[in-house]
Amino acid sequence: MSRRAAVLGHPISHSKSPALHMAAYAKLGVDIEYTAKDIEVGGLRTFMESLRGDPTWCGLSVTMPLKSAMVQEVDEVRGVAAALGVINTVVFEPDGDSVRRVGYNTDVGGIVEAVRYAGVAATPHAAVLGGGGTSAAAIAAVHDLGARHVDVFVRDSGRAREAQAAAAAVGISLALRPIIEAAGAVVASDLVISTLPPRAADGLAEELATLTGQGMGTGAGVLLDVAYDPWPSRLAEAWQGHGGVVVPGLEMLMYQAAEQIRRFSGCDVDASVIDVMCDSVGLPRRGF
Known part of the structure; x- marks a missing residue:
């Protein structure tokens, strides 16, 4: 029986998740159809109810603005997702004669893996841009990295x-600061994770360019810009142009998708699968 999976969010037309997942399933030789579905918060419950009784569904990827709302639509939340109250993955697990919907968060591991390969410092001085659902995963990730x-x-x-x-x-201390103070502060950070929507950091990028022009370079810190369309972002260009290391959001997306694929398919995701996933979205391999 063919199985089904999808990525849910709004807007969703730009998502690279279908390309990543379909490339992996083809390589693995598993019959899973993966699509993108434009769902807003107000329509999430209706959509989830529509799946009941359909045994073909094996998983859902969840993106903004649904990551917190999905907590109310699953039967159980496991792992770091339970602590954060933010879900980006739903797995449909057989449970006797029924199906149990289990929520996970693979964003945290995706962020950790992506920035580790970029050579982020141990116990980094870290900053996060944005305060929504993806920022929760970013905060958990910087904690896992030792901050x-x-x-x-x-x-x-x-x-x-x-x-x-x-x-x-x-269990990490947090200072909440206005975004207008970000430019002067992030230039001294070992790790910056931007969870802002596409183009929302354009103004910050201009400020960084101005600071650099005044002799304040970004040094060798690492920037992960979760937004990947359009790419490169202005923030990424400003950071890389003055000595910083940039990790594209696609890299984080690829790592978190790899864990979803493992859970949805039940298959191991090895280096050969990572290869075809990278190729599917034009992501260069960097020591994976």
């Missing part, structure tokens, strides 16, 4: 509850 403190820069402190909850859950 004891993280500065989180947001446009609206009232919308940073997920970031604050994540810091409390993993």
Whole structure:
């Protein structure tokens, strides 16, 4: 029986997840159809109810703005997702005569793997841009990398509850700061993770360019810009142009997708599968 999986979010037309997943399933020789579905928060419950009784579904990838809302639509939340209250993966597990929907978060591991290959410093001085669901995973990731403190820069402190909850859950101290202060602060950071939507960091990129022109370079810090369309982002260009190391969001997406693929298919994801995943989205292999 052919199985089904999908990525859910809004907007979703730009998503590279279908390319990554379909390349992997073809290489693995498993019959899983993977599609993209444009779902907003208000329509999530109806969509999830529509899947009940359909035994063909094996998994869902969950992107913005659904990562927190999905917690209410699963039967169980496991691993770091339970601490964060943020899900990016749903696995449909057989449970006797029924199916159990289990939520996970593979974003944390995806971020950790991506920046480790970039040579991020041990116990990094870290900063996160943005305070939504992906920032929660970023905060957990910098904690896993050994950071004891993280500065989180947001446009609206009232919308940073997920970031604050994540810091409390993993036990890392957090300073919430306005985004207008970010440029002067991130130039001294070992690791910067931008979870801002595409183009939302363009103004910050211009500020960084101005600071560099005044003799304040970014040094050799690592920037992971989760937004990958368009690429390179202005932020990535500003950072790389003045000595910083840039990790593309596609690299993080690839790593978190690899774990989803393992859970959806039940197959090992080895180097040969990673190869075809990278090729599917034009991602150069860098020591994978």
